[in-house]
Each structure stands twice: as structure tokens, then as C-alpha cells.
Amino acid sequence: MRASDAERERIADVLRDALAEGRLGMDEFQERLDSTYRARTRGELVPLVRDLPHHPEEDTSGDRSPEVSGAQDASTAPSLRKTRRWAERIGGRATSRWGIGIMGGFGRRGQWTVPRVFTGIGIMGGGELDLREARFEDRDVVIRCFALMGGFSVTVPPGVGVEVRGVGIMGGFDSSASGFGDAGAPRVVITGVTVMGGVGVVRKIPREEKLELRAERRQQRELERRERREGRDRRRGHGGHHGGHHGGHHGGHGGHGSSDHGGKSL
Incomplete structure (x- = not known):
């Protein structure tokens, strides 16, 4: 089946997202992008994004081919793609x-x-x-x-x-x-x-677009680092609270035992 211009552009959007997320290096991105615009059939497009996340849950158009249905719709792509106002x-x-x-x-x-x-x-x-x-x-x-x-x-x-x-x-x-x-x-x-x-x-x-992609990639990495830090902080806070709770519980038992022994000695 021959590929359409819209299908090529959806594949190109997936590649740009992968570059922004750090999944592709600049050289490999450029090579795959060139292959995308040279592709004549849908079968040539499939291998270009087979190892990349396509977010198929966002595909609600209902009229895409199975081969490229995973590619993101232009409406869900980052604003970077929308700056090309010809x-x-x-x-x-x-x-x-x-x-x-x-x-x-x-x-x-x-x-x-x-x-x-x-x-x-x-x-x-x-x-x-x-x-x-x-x-x-x-x-x-x-x-x-x-x-x-x-x-x-x-x-x-x-x-x-x-x-x-x-x-x-x-x-x-x-x-x-x-x-x-x-x-x-x-x-x-x-x-x-x-x-x-x-x-x-x-x-x-x-x-300019290359710089914006790099900026998106830096922001994505910073967001991931922040989420990891917050996750570690939550786990530490939960562990400290859990340890403090058990420590207080055992301490209470110890005090109770001393009181009983004291009563017996009297």
C-alpha cells in the first residue's frame, strides 16, 4: 500500500518526539527522518518507528492503517511541530x-x-x-x-x-x-x-528547531530527575514514619513491663 503525506508526517512526529526524549541521537534521527520522506510505501515506514513508543492509546481517529496507527496524531504532538507555518x-x-x-x-x-x-x-x-x-x-x-x-x-x-x-x-x-x-x-x-x-x-x-528539541530533551530529563527525587523522598519519609511508629509501640510495651515488675517487688 502506498504511503500518504499525512502518514509520513505522523512518522516524522514520532521521530521528533524520540529525539526530544533522548531515545535517538541526532545522527540517527536525521537518517530515519530522511528515510521517512523518501518512503513510498507503508511497509517502508514501519521499521523506522518499530523500536519507539507510539502512544497508540491516543489514536482515536479510527481511520488509520494498522501499520502506522501507533504514530501520534498531529494534534497531540508538541508545539514545536506547529511552528512550521508555511x-x-x-x-x-x-x-x-x-x-x-x-x-x-x-x-x-x-x-x-x-x-x-x-x-x-x-x-x-x-x-x-x-x-x-x-x-x-x-x-x-x-x-x-x-x-x-x-x-x-x-x-x-x-x-x-x-x-x-x-x-x-x-x-x-x-x-x-x-x-x-x-x-x-x-x-x-x-x-x-x-x-x-x-x-x-x-x-x-x-x-532553531534543533535547539528547541534539545531544550525539550533537557526539560524532560530534569522532570524525570525531579520525579525520581520526589519518589525517594516519599519512600524515606514513609520508612521513617514506619520506624518511628514501631519504636514508639515497643517503647510503650517496655514501660508497661517495668511497671508490672515494680508492682511485684512491692
């Missing part, structure tokens, strides 16, 4: 339409606005395009890469649709990050020609 990142004047690297390189990263059509040229050089914090001039953008003995690196955030159409001669275009995006998310088409060069496309979470 409509707020679409529109505005493009800040750069060209990039040229001749025996060198160029970079476009941070808060920049991706044009409807961006053209990169690399001759014994190349460039790096990071779209994780970028705005988009339009919902559909095209990145054209032309390289001779050079290459380009394109980084996209989770949720953005990616389609790779380029042609490589003694080189190639990496299509491993291709996949559908969230509803309303931008769609990036990567095309062009490379000769003795290549174009790499990867998905990575934005730095």
Missing part, C-alpha cells in the same frame, strides 16, 4: 537570483528569500544553498544548477516538497531527499546539468 514564509522580494563559483564557491544561507528561479553556475567550484531558514518568493521555486568539474549542495527543511530532475554527465544529481511536502508548503524543483560534477540534496531540521 504561509508566513511565502511571498516577498527575492534577495538573490544568481550564484557563481569559478575556482571557488558561493553560499546562500540564513534568512534569505529564494526566487522563483535561482541559477547557480560552478566551474571548478560550486555553491551551497541552505533553505532551512529561508523565505520563498513563490510557492513553487526552481533551482537550476550548471556545473563543470564542480558541484552544489542544497539543504531543505522537513516538510518542503522536493523534485529532482537534473542530468549528470560523469556525475549526477542526488534524488534521495525527493518527496512530497506538507500541505501548503513550498515545492522546490532542482534541475540543471553537471559535467564531471554533482548536486547533493539533503534534508535537515532548522537550527
Whole structure:
């Protein structure tokens, strides 16, 4: 059975929760997330979360497939996932339409606005395009890469649709990050020609989101430590109260025995 965009996103939410809880390291999380967005069938999604808690008791939709019914619904996911409001990142004047690297390189990263059509040229050089914090001039953008003995690196955030159409001669275009995006998310088409060069496309979470995930993980650990401390304190308090009760009880018996013996000696 073919996987839907909603099913991929539910699996991605489970992975993000696992990262925040410390069940996955950053490298393994990124690897599984990439596999999630590359998955074509439900069977490819199942192994990615088989060893993670899915909270199936929260699944009340009644219409999910058995394979992915354990994944959390978007409404129960932490607020972090709700910060990706794509409509707020679409529109505005493009800040750069060209990039040229001749025996060198160029970079476009941070808060920049991706044009409807961006053209990169690399001759014994190349460039790096990071779209994780970028705005988009339009919902559909095209990145054209032309390289001779050079290459380009394109980084996209989770949720953005990616389609790779380029042609490589003694080189190639990496299509491993291709996949559908969230509803309303931008769609990036990567095309062009490379000769003795290549174009790499990867998905990575934005730095701000990564920091928030780490903060969530620290808070979770602190909460667990606090609960353990409170549990130990309760057990100690119960033990002290129990010991004091028994000690007082035995002391009372001892006093009673002394009184009896004293009465007998008289």
C-alpha cells in the first residue's frame, strides 16, 4: 500500500518526539527522518518507528492503517511541530537570483528569500544553498544548477516538497531527499546539468528547531530527575514514619513491663 503525506508526517512526529526524549541521537534521527520522506510505501515506514513508543492509546481517529496507527496524531504532538507555518514564509522580494563559483564557491544561507528561479553556475567550484531558514518568493521555486568539474549542495527543511530532475554527465544529481511536502508548503524543483560534477540534496531540521528539541530533551530529563527525587523522598519519609511508629509501640510495651515488675517487688 502506498504511503500518504499525512502518514509520513505522523512518522516524522514520532521521530521528533524520540529525539526530544533522548531515545535517538541526532545522527540517527536525521537518517530515519530522511528515510521517512523518501518512503513510498507503508511497509517502508514501519521499521523506522518499530523500536519507539507510539502512544497508540491516543489514536482515536479510527481511520488509520494498522501499520502506522501507533504514530501520534498531529494534534497531540508538541508545539514545536506547529511552528512550521508555511504561509508566513511565502511571498516577498527575492534577495538573490544568481550564484557563481569559478575556482571557488558561493553560499546562500540564513534568512534569505529564494526566487522563483535561482541559477547557480560552478566551474571548478560550486555553491551551497541552505533553505532551512529561508523565505520563498513563490510557492513553487526552481533551482537550476550548471556545473563543470564542480558541484552544489542544497539543504531543505522537513516538510518542503522536493523534485529532482537534473542530468549528470560523469556525475549526477542526488534524488534521495525527493518527496512530497506538507500541505501548503513550498515545492522546490532542482534541475540543471553537471559535467564531471554533482548536486547533493539533503534534508535537515532548522537550527532553531534543533535547539528547541534539545531544550525539550533537557526539560524532560530534569522532570524525570525531579520525579525520581520526589519518589525517594516519599519512600524515606514513609520508612521513617514506619520506624518511628514501631519504636514508639515497643517503647510503650517496655514501660508497661517495668511497671508490672515494680508492682511485684512491692
